Amino acid sequence: MVDQWLFKSETYDNCNCALNCGCQFNLPSTHGYCESAFVGHVVEGHFNDTQLEGLRWAGLYQWPGEIADGDGKRLIVIDERADEAQRAALETIVSGGACAPLSNFFSVFASTCSEFCETLFLPIHLEADFERRTATVEIPGVMSSRGTPIVNEFNGEPFHVALARPSGSFEFTYAEIGLGTTSVTGGDLEMAFEDSWAHYCVHHFDQDGLVRERSRLTAWLGGMGQP
DSSP, X not given: OOOOEEEEEEEEEEESSOSSOHHHHTOOOSSSSEEEEEEEEEEEEEETTEEOTTOEEEEEEEESSOGGGOOEEEEEEEETTSOHHHHHHHXXXXXXXXXXXXXXXXXXXXXXXEEEOOOEEEOOEEEEETTTTEEEEEETTTEEEEEEOEEXXXXXXXXXXXXXXXXXXXXXSEEEEEEEEEEEOSSSOOEEEEEEEEEEXXXXXXXXXXXXXXOGGGGGGXXXXXX
């Protein structure tokens, strides 16, 4: 029997690219190699009969060159509050298992990795305001990160940029864009980047792949007048 699951996570991602992340614009990476840290909070989810709502997770990735060239390294961190069944379920989803091949970014990224660190079960502190493009992450002994909005150089106000992906994406349909600074110093993986690409999105997947549902983050569009 095929596993039936749903994973809806509000996720903060910070990678080492500049504000034209190659993953989103079909370009080479900024520095010729890729590093990225995803941290999310499951707002709705289950794996068969195992409920996942309220749990957190992190996926940390490092590639020596372009992602498509492979040879990447992956570290998964699962919320220590999860029970045994929840830990197994989250690890399966975040590792890219129990889904159609290459149907979501977990599966795609797993296909480009050759080294898989032992999964850690730790406290994950995540505070994020997706509308304001701010985030604070602390995973003791492993990772710290801070997300901030882009600032308009002319008036010092937050600069609102968003990205819509109506097709062609295996990760999201809509994301808010900001900046992030991240340091990873534990769990057999080390990396650091500052004031680089960050995005805030809803990862909405099931066993068949990306669920193309309008993100709650687009609510602000309802307040715009007709052209």
